[in-house]
Amino acid sequence: xxxxxxxxxxxxxxxxxxxxxxxxxxxxxxxxxxxxxxxxxxxxxxxxxxxxxxxxxxxxxxxxxxxxxxxxxxxxxxxxxxxxxxxxxxxxxxxxxxxxxxxxxxxxxxxxxxxxxxxxxxxxxxxxxxxxxxxxxxxxxxxxxxxxxxxxxxxxxxxxxxxxxxxxxxxxxxxxxxxxxxxxxxxxxxxxxxxxxxxxxxxxxxxxxxxxxxxxxxxxxxxxxxxxxxxxxxxxxxxxxxxxxxxxxxxxxxxxxxxxxxxxxxxxxxxxxxxxxxxxxxxxxxxxxxxxxxxxxxxxxxxxxx
Amino acid sequence: xxxxxxxxxxxxxxxxxxxxxxxxxxxxxxxxxxxxxxxxxxxxxxxxxxxxxxxxxxxxxxxxxxxxxxxxxxxxxxxxxxxxxxxxxxxxxxxxxxxxxxxxxxxxxxxxxxxxxxxxxxxxxxxxxxxxxxxxxxxxxxxxxxxxxxxxxxxxxxxxxxxxxxxxxxxxxxxxxxxxxxxxxxxxxxxxxxxxxxxxxxxxxxxxxxxxxxxxxxxxxxxxxxxxxxxxxxxxxxxxxxxxxxxxxxxxxxxxxxxxxxxxxxxxxxxxxxxxxxxxxxxxxxxxxxxxxxxxxxxxxxxxxxxxxxxxxxxxxxxxxxxxxxxxxxxxxxx
Numbered sequence: 001x002x003x004x005x006x007x008x009x010x011x012x013x014x015x016x017x018x019x020x021x022x023x024x025x026x027x028x029x030x031x032x033x034x035x036x037x038x039x040x041x042x043x044x045x046x047x048x049x050x051x052x053x054x055x056x057x058x059x060x061x062x063x064x065x066x067x068x069x070x071x072x073x074x075x076x077x078x079x080x081x082x083x084x085x086x087x088x089x090x091x092x093x094x095x096x097x098x099x100x101x102x103x104x105x106x107x108x109x110x111x112x113x114x115x116x117x118x119x120x121x122x123x124x125x126x127x128x129x130x131x132x133x134x135x136x137x138x139x140x141x142x143x144x145x146x147x148x149x150x151x152x153x154x155x156x157x158x159x160x161x162x163x164x165x166x167x168x169x170x171x172x173x174x175x176x177x178x179x180x181x182x183x184x185x186x187x188x189x190x191x192x193x194x195x196x197x198x199x200x201x202x203x204x205x206x207x208x209x210x211x212x213x214x215x216x217x218x219x220x221x222x223x224x225x226x227x228x229x230x231x232x233x234x235x236x237x238x239x240x241x242x243x244x245x246x247x248x249x250x251x252x253x254x255x256x257x258x259x260x261x262x263x264x265x266x267x268x269x270x271x272x273x274x275x276x277x278x279x280x281x282x283x284x285x286x287x288x289x290x291x292x293x294x295x296x297x298x299x300x301x302x303x304x305x306x
Numbered sequence: 307x308x309x310x311x312x313x314x315x316x317x318x319x320x321x322x323x324x325x326x327x328x329x330x331x332x333x334x335x336x337x338x339x340x341x342x343x344x345x346x347x348x349x350x351x352x353x354x355x356x357x358x359x360x361x362x363x364x365x366x367x368x369x370x371x372x373x374x375x376x377x378x379x380x381x382x383x384x385x386x387x388x389x390x391x392x393x394x395x396x397x398x399x400x401x402x403x404x405x406x407x408x409x410x411x412x413x414x415x416x417x418x419x420x421x422x423x424x425x426x427x428x429x430x431x432x433x434x435x436x437x438x439x440x441x442x443x444x445x446x447x448x449x450x451x452x453x454x455x456x457x458x459x460x461x462x463x464x465x466x467x468x469x470x471x472x473x474x475x476x477x478x479x480x481x482x483x484x485x486x487x488x489x490x491x492x493x494x495x496x497x498x499x500x501x502x503x504x505x506x507x508x509x510x511x512x513x514x515x516x517x518x519x520x521x522x523x524x525x526x527x528x529x530x531x532x533x534x535x536x537x538x539x540x541x542x543x544x545x546x547x548x549x550x551x552x553x554x555x556x557x558x559x560x561x562x563x564x565x566x567x568x569x570x571x572x573x574x575x576x577x578x579x580x581x582x583x584x585x586x587x588x589x590x591x592x593x594x595x596x597x598x599x600x601x602x603x604x605x606x607x608x609x610x611x612x613x614x615x616x617x618x619x620x621x622x623x624x625x626x627x628x629x630x631x632x633x634x635x636x637x638x639x640x641x
Contacts, residue, residue, distance in 0.1 A: 029550045039554035042475045049468035049547055056464055057455055077557030099557035273455060281543070 001073075001101045002304045004187075004297070005131050007110060007168065008140030009161045013191035014106050015061040015069050017140060017256055019051035020283065024290035025074065026052065027282055036294070039099075041073035048072055055283050058261075058270040070108075075101040076298060100301035104138075105130045114167040131168055132175045135304050136185035136297075139165055141231065143196040143255075148203035149229040158230045166233035169248075177245040185300055186238045186251040188223060189293075193286070194257035200226075210255045213292040223253035249303075254293050259284035310436050311411035312473060313445035314466045318507040320366040322445060322570055323377055323411055324356035328601060329608030330379065331357070340384035341612065342404060349377045360601045363575075363587040375432060378410040383616045407619035411443075412436050422476070437480040441618065443503040444470055444548065449511035451544050453519045463544050471547035474502075478551075478560040485559070501618055502552050502565040503611075504537060509604070510571035526569050526607075537567035568611045572603040 008014040025038040040048065047068045051061050061069075077099035113128040131137065145157035156162075169184075176182055190196075193210070201208060204225050211218040227235050238248040259272040274284040313319040330343045345353060356366045382404035412432060421429075428434045450459045450466075481498035488495055506512075509526070517524060520539060527533050541549050555562035574586040589602040 026546050026550045029553050037550075037554045037557050039478070039551065039558040040471075040475065042472065042479055045468075045472050045475055045551075049471060052547065053461075053464045053468055057461055075554070075557050077554075 001103050002135040002297070002301050003103045003105065003130070003133055004136045004138060004300075005134040006104060006106045006138040006140065007131075007165060008191070009142055009145075009158075012140045012142040013256065014140055015051060015066045016055075016258065017138075017189060017191060018048060018069060018072060018104065018106070019055050019061060020256065020258065020285050021290055021293065022048045022052055022072075022074075023055060023282060023285070024287055024294065025076075027276060027287070028291060028294075035078060037077045037099075039075040039077075041075075041101075044072040044074070055258075055271055056273070058273060060268065060271060069106055071106070072104045073101060074104070075099050076294060076301075078298060100298065102297055102301070105134070107131060110168055111164045114164065114171050128168075128171060132172050134172075134184065136187055136300055137169070137172075138187045138189055139231075139234065141188055141190050141227070143190045143193045146190075146196055146200050146226050146230050148200045156230065162231040162233050165231065166237050169234065169237045173242070173246045182246045183249055183303075184246055185249040185303075187254065187293075187296065188227060188251055189254045189256055190223070190226070191256045193255045194259065204229075210253075213288050219253055220251075223251075252296050254289045254296075255286060256289060257286050308435065308439045309409045309411070309441035309443060310439035310477075311443045311445065312470060313507070314447055314450075314462070314469075317445045317447040317450075318570065319411070319445060320356060321360075321572065322505060322507060323353065324360050324366055325570060325572060325601065325603050326608055326611070327353040327357050327379075328360065328603070329605055329612065330381075332600065332605065333609055333612060342382040344380040344382070346378055349379065352377060360572075360588055361590065361599060363590060365585055365588065376410055376412050376435075378408060381407040381409055381612065381615055381619060383407070383619050385620070405616075405619040407615050409441075409615070428476075428480075437477060439477065439500075441501045441503060441615070442474065442477055443505060444545075445505050445507045446541065446545060447508055448506050448540075449508045451512055451516050451540065453516055467545040467547045470545060471551045474548060474551045474555075474562070478555050478558050478562070481560045482558060497559060497561065499561045499564075500555065502562050503614070504541060504565065504567045505611075506537060506540065506567070506569040508571065509569040510573065533567055534565075537569075566614050568607050568614075570604055570607060572601055 006014055006017070008017075022040070025036075025040075029037045047065075047070075050065050051069065054061055054065060107130065110128065110131065141158070147154065147156065149156060169186075172184065176184075190210075198208065206222055206225055210222045213219070224235070238251055241247075259274075260269040261272045263270055272284040273281050276282040276287075311319060311322070313322075327345075334341055334343050359366060383406075384403055385405055412435065422433050428437055447466075450463045452459045452463075454460060477500055481500060485495065485498045514524070520543060522536060522539060527536055538549065552562045552565060573589040575589055576586075591598050591600050591602050593599060
């Protein structure tokens, strides 16, 4: 089962990201005609459905909900192509042996563990052990903190996070220097992208919205234009080609946003709900990005099980 | 074949069972005589009290609901081939003229369910019994369907959806584990299958503005496919997690694709220009040659519900017997 760790700064939107990922699955896998189905493990459903309930009633996850989210296991299935119109054959396209389970682990704090590991401690903490054994790492980048850095004198809000992620990647790389399975897939997710500073985009010569999910090349260029100045150490690390040991696969990039409604002062902002399809509704969020993310996980499983 | 009936508090579980009993009484005494039913004495005591109350225009009382933890009926469906035999042969027991199906509804306390959902461990025998169900009937209370997201009813429905989704996943997990256990013991059996049934209860209370918002008309279609589309259009909005986990059963190795949809309503007395005080009263039908004085309810839907189990009854008991046989084999092997 591919293991995917999710790292992110405090309040960067890790729980909301998982909640919206679950929402995308619920909304895409509840129609018989859908080409996608998913199954959530019992242990995961309790927590993640709590996040779903909050999002569907217009609220973001509260601190208690965030605290409860640690590990989520999903099983995904895409209909096998070429099954034709015969219903018996179509139903066979969902056989459980053709589906893939994923284990998503949220790393709440990892900076201290990495520091201890760097100082030579041989006892890796739980979060670091999770990262070391992972197949992919989702690096959440809070888009509100992105800046267009023209010179080094400007403050970089993501500098500390950049150093921490770079250290984590280095720790993983060292720990798996002689491992058999030595490819890690970095996945960058820009959270709260609707809150990105317009001036940052303008100064980086970027459009206000990223290119569509199918335009992989332009999207990568768009993302790199933001990541290179904001997470320079992390980007250098994933680009570096080391002899032997752990390799980093080419990164994938996704952009997450969820629209909110203004509330009276002092009250928490509300998630805006929108009509979805003919009869349902859902949070007003970047659903295409989440569906593309799920496909990315599916591809990743194909690579890790080969 | 055990059948689990899931429903929120005050979603109409006892009323549903009372109306099912009323439908069985009427349908089982019809001229056609291809359906019969039997109820154990404990269940009969409760159900006949519910039935009497309904014939008197009253909904079941809360005390009555707490009298028993398992309500059981045995449905008997005349086997097709037996129906063609001469009457005197058909009456012989050795012909086994009826395929039977044990319909059991469990009244599990909210605390037991919550404990099970929190821990994932079915420590109570009743929960273990519940998990063995092959048919899972889910009551969805239409009176709680609202498009106003800030109302308690909307939030209640969201919570109910999460609870049902978790229970469905636990049914799947249990069946899958049982299947794997048998397989590991060298027993070859078909992949597990659960038959989900959704009952849209209190359908007459579904608000017009909700239907209009969802682009649906008031009447429930008769055509099987259209019924499914109509019901799923409602369920996709109000219980999307449950629906997605039913669909997802297949990727988890437990097929739940053969879902069926029914609605339930019972007419209540309305006083023109006045709001009813206290519990509303059930409208009863006028007397006619085919009967009368019965609660005015969605009788045809209940007959369709009973008939839905005919195919399952012809097929499932054999599977259950086989499973029992396999389990016995497995025990012999392990001994």
